[in-house]
Amino acid sequence: MFGIIRPCKHRLSERLQTSWMAHLCGLCLALRDDHGQLARTATNYDGLIISVLVEAQSARDDASWRRTAGPCPLRGMRTASVAKGEGARLAAAVSLALASVKIRDHVEDRDGVFARRPVAAGARAVTRRWDRQSAGSASTVGFDTAVLLDAASRQGELERSLPLGGSVLLVTEPTESATSAAFAHTAVLAGRPGNAAPLAEAGRLFGRLAHLLDAAEDQAADAESGAWNPLTATGTDRAEAERLCRDAVHGIRLALREVELTDRALVHVLLAHETERAVERVFGPAGHAATCRTHTPSGDHPHDAPPRQDPGQHPNQAPIPPWVPQGPGFGPIGPKPPHPRNxxxxxxxxxxxxxxxxxxxxxxxxxxxxxxxxxxxxxxDCDCDCGNCDCSCCDGCDCDCCDGCDCCDGCDCGCDC
Structure with missing residues (x-):
């Protein structure tokens, strides 16, 4: 659950951006308060969805879910209203447990600096401490992190015993089970037991999506390093992986329609829109091959413009790229680049x-x-081209019209979103 949700501030209304930052800072501070300063390194965008879901289902007013935090360098030394309570604590416990699992995987795979024995020994000590701490804080909100740690252990067993050509969904099952349990428990904390089943389904599909996107992103690097990759091991091509990811996004949207929420705006943006954008970051837009930049006519992109020939340049000399400024025989125009420091x-x-x-x-x-x-x-981490728009077309929308639309282009359906 790391790196799937990356909302650009240009795609969030002012209200949603404020709420998003409140949950992000609340997760970071909950990790600090419950587990110490080092635990703040486990802060991640995907983990705060737990906090968002708890608050979105609650009938309590905003004051009961917020507190004023002191100045922080990451906020420009400004105070801020941040999320508090059971949602932030559950998000912190889940994030810490998953961070422990991730570090343990790096140690076992001897990735990078973790191949060094002193670093690996220190990392193992940190993971044991985080396992204990996450279990203790999660128990205060009624959640058992054993389901997360059990899923991690089953993950390794599945990878070692998976037959060649087996289904990739067998590999994603432990991740699906872990995220399903975390999502479902938000309904318990919010006092909405009827939401547990659809949220469990949304969490299961989110876990599948996270696992498949991570595998697709790392496939080339894993092939170079010889690391195990679920897509390569099961013989799943990228087209099939993309289909499974897009089906998961659609399934998440269907599950969210059955969830009773008091404020579904931020949940809708994160789990309906940002998951689709995550798929597009890895695989490109649906049917993107025909519109890929490599297939566009020359000149459609500034760097695709034909190279220009300097008037004083020899005919056989290599042409000058269009983005390199040139003077008449004096080289590039403009100030000399600053000399880097040692x-x-x-x-x-x-x-x-x-x-x-x-x-x-x-x-x-x-x-x-x-x-x-x-x-x-x-x-x-902006991947949109929407400029500085501050739209709110999806701010509170609960309709089908926004499924698949670009928020910053506005929807033109006449609904109340």
Whole structure:
């Protein structure tokens, strides 16, 4: 459950963006309060869906789900209203347990620095501590993290015993079971037992989606490194993997229609729209082959424009790419690029800028390359081309018209969304 949901702030209304950040900061602070500062590294976008679901099902007012947090460098040293309560604590426990599982997998696979014995020993100690802590905090909200740890152990057994050509859905089953249990427990915390079954189904499909997208993204790298990959091991081609992912997104939407929510706006955006965008990030839009940039006529993209020939250039000399500015015989036009700092000087400047929050909160010169950069809290993983729109077409919508539409283009269906 890491990295599937990545909402761009341009696709969220102001109200939804505020709510999203409240849950993100609430998860981070719940990890700190319950498990210590190191546990904050387990903060992830997908885990906070648990907190969102609990609040969206609750009939309590906003004041009971919010508290004012102190200044934080990631918020530009500003205070903020953040999520609190059982939803944030459950999200923290689930995130910590899953982070422990992920670290343990890296240790077993000897990935990167985890191949070094001192690092691996330290990582094992951290995972044992996080297992105990997540189990303790989850028990206070009535959730048993054993279902997550059991799923992780069954995952390894399945991978080792899977016959060649077996179904890829056999491999995704443990992940599906873990996310299904976490999603269903949000209904218990919110006092909505009737929501447990559809939320369990939505969680099961979300787990399948997360596992398949992760496998599809890593397939090429796994092939190079010789690592085990479920798609390669089962002989599942990308077309079939894409079909399963799109079916999962559709199934999540159908399940959400059966869930009784007091405010479904953010849930709808995260689980109906952002899951589809996650599929498009990995596989491209449905039927994208015909419109792929490699198939567009030359000139449709700025970098596809034909190379220009400098008037003073020899006919046999290589043409100048269109994006490289040139003067008449004097090379590129413009100031000389700044000379990068060496490693020692760059580290010293980085430490100074980090301590003064310049790296986080404002535009700055990169401490190594000296290139102009945005602050961390100003960056976003934006894959949309919607500019600075602040639309709210899906803000509270509960209709079919928004299934598949681009929010920032607005829907033109005449519904009340």
């Amino acid at each position: 490693l020692l000087a760059g580290c010293a400047v980085w430490a100074l800028m980090a301590c003064t929050c310049q790296l986080l909160c404002c535009e700055h010169n990169d401490p190594f390359s000296r290139q102009r950069r945005k602050g961390f809290c100003e960056r976003h």
